[in-house]
Amino acid sequence: MRFDDFPQLTKSYGSVRLYVPGIPSSSSQIVVTRMPGNQFYAVTAKCTHKSVAVNAFKKGEGLRCSAHGSQFEANGKMVKGPARSSLKTYKTIYNGSDAVSVEFPHLGYSMAMELVEGGAGERLKLQVETLSGMDYSVQLRSEVRGGESELANFFLTPSGSLSRTSVAGNGNTMSLYLEPTQDAGFIVIVRE
Numbered sequence: 001m002r003f004d005d006f007p008q009l010t011k012s013y014g015s016v017r018l019y020v021p022g023i024p025s026s027s028s029q030i031v032v033t034r035m036p037g038n039q040f041y042a043v044t045a046k047c048t049h050k051s052v053a054v055n056a057f058k059k060g061e062g063l064r065c066s067a068h069g070s071q072f073e074a075n076g077k078m079v080k081g082p083a084r085s086s087l088k089t090y091k092t093i094y095n096g097s098d099a100v101s102v103e104f105p106h107l108g109y110s111m112a113m114e115l116v117e118g119g120a121g122e123r124l125k126l127q128v129e130t131l132s133g134m135d136y137s138v139q140l141r142s143e144v145r146g147g148e149s150e151l152a153n154f155f156l157t158p159s160g161s162l163s164r165t166s167v168a169g170n171g172n173t174m175s176l177y178l179e180p181t182q183d184a185g186f187i188v189i190v191r192e
């Protein structure tokens with residue numbers, strides 16, 4: 001998460017709640033908070049009482065669930081019920097200047113693929129769930145692991161003429177269109 005995209009995280013006690021497609025939580029949201037001393041915490045927003053999403057951190061009330069008033073510290077520790085347990089936490093890595101990464105073990109992403117006719121010939125449509133603050137590119141590989149790989153040019157519309165090799169995620173499902181150049185191979189979505 002670059003601070004250009006999340007300016008709340010440039011200051012201590014800054015906090016942001018955001019949607020992360022694919023995390024195993026009914027609300028699919030997390031809260032990332034910066035505490036003094038460059039401490040960053042990422043927790044699921046899913047309240048352990050009845051699963052309503054807790055609010056971003058506020059000094060004096062922490063992460064508060066507006067449904068029934070449960071409160072948690074920035075690191076997810078439960079301080080006030082009716083919730084009876086703490087929020088699940090995720091590991092954060094601060095790069096020391098302008099970004100923090102959050103690690104989600106086993107987070108996959110879903111991708112759907114189909115051939116479409118768009119006036120510019122056949123294109124392969126990839127639908128990819130994206131996260132805000134991450135960049136996406138497409139690699140074509142001759143083998144699943146190793147082998148030759150190249151960065152693919154893709155389009156953002158079925159008939160557009162402006163190709164690109166990366167796009168910034170926006171938290172929604174994005175459609176990327178490729179012109180097939182090989183009969184066989186593997187497509188890898190790279191997220192960084």
Ligand code: FES
Nearest residue numbers: 047049050065068
């Ligand atoms: S759902 Fe959060 S306090 Fe009840």
